[in-house]
Amino acid sequence: MERREFIHVGALAAASFTILPSGSLFGADRGKVRLGYIGVGARGMSHIAEGLLRDDVEIVAICDTQERSLKICRERIAKSGKPAAKEYTGGTDAYKSLLERKDIDAVIIATPWQFHHPQAIDAMKAGKYVGCEVIAGLTVQEHWDLVNTSEKTGIPYMTLENVCYRRDVMAALNMVRQGVFGELTHLEGGYQHNLRNVLFNNGKQYYGGGVEFGPKAISEAQWRTQFNIDRDGDLYPTHGVGPVMHYADINAGNRFTNLVSFSSKARGLAAYVEGQSPGHPNAKINYKNGDVVQTMLNCANGETVMITHDTHLPRPYSLGFRVQGTKGLWMDVNQSVYIEGKSKKNDVWDPAQEWFDKYDHPLWKKYEKEASGAGHGGMDWFVFNGFIQSVKEKKQTPIDVYDSVTMSVIGPLSLQSIKEGNKPQEFPDFTKGKWKTRKNTFALDDSGF
């Protein structure tokens, strides 16, 4: 099947719990999902691209505070031959007018982090399914607000955590479920990505002093850099912990109980700017965010989990997954698997790909063609598709509000732990005890992804 064709994904299965809107005016009734987009910058545009490829999606409205983002989006929609979207702009509250529309079933939020919480809350109150980019909120209370609002309104909220759908990550999930690693005891993941050029547009276009954003700064440098100046903690935990949560059945028979975080000194960003533009004011900023922040979590069932945030230093990209159990392990960083008695040689690594080819997830086998060419190696198709199918079938999203906030709240908890001298922080039970009986349905079949 070509990427432009309509994708129908099969039957509805039991969601882990049901909080579905009733009697709604959903366009989903017509087999179409009518979408509003809030934030159409770099990431919003990749979700626009996915939407334009599908015949079961209508892009009804877009909202952004910047004309330059709207223009790119407008031109892209026009080029696709699809109808123009109604535009909302004029200030940070412009999205509220978009939410008043009755002909929108769901919103995709891809704005800077500080806007995710209010926009998502308002969208749920307006009866729209929410697909929100990472991260969910900036404080622990904001995460509770999302749970409370989703429960009260009955509207699903999904963090669009695409790494959960990465092909090797899903193959490893398949291996976990088939017991290849034995009983899991330790897991790792992280965001280990040299972001220096993203944060500074090559060192020249973010004018700091800790207060002002450069007029020429583009995309994430307009807003993301300030978080690295103001906050010391894991700013971006979800890419690492999202997959790990599924391996460890978190919120489905298991849960995180507490965490502790450590932060190294912060030298990388200033050194980078000085190297690019000696004497530049950005090199003199007092960056708070440690170069390497590590968080250890305990699980109710006895596993340990380590999540790393490492974005300020020269390094090749790796999310650093490690899945380790009584029979063997996967190490992402050296792309290796070792399974005792099954690997080719005793105590010698096998190339991970050999194992991933063998245990390729059935959903990847099935939808390889549709995902091919989509962003981030195809996983962007999966996460978008999972959200759209849920709206269309009026069912729970594959990553629900509980899982969404669990993976994101590590951010503010890690900040607090570091602030209190590496003090352990109790992990909130957002499910209020339901984790004991909930089932892990993620990617079990077509309906669960």
Ligand SMILES: NC(=O)c1ccc[n+]([C@@H]2O[C@H](COP(=O)([O-])OP(=O)(O)OC[C@H]3O[C@@H](n4cnc5c(N)ncnc54)[C@H](O)[C@@H]3O)[C@@H](O)[C@H]2O)c1
């Ligand atoms: N999952 C992934 O792989 C991935 C990749 C990149 C970015 N992201 C996430 O996507 C989000 C957006 O990042 P980006 O790279 O697109 O940033 P960006 O700066 O390119 O785009 C953000 C857009 O939001 C607009 N905006 C700002 N405030 C707004 C408001 N109040 N209302 C409406 N629009 C507003 C900006 O004008 C801009 O066009 C972030 O949460 C980021 O972490 C995720």
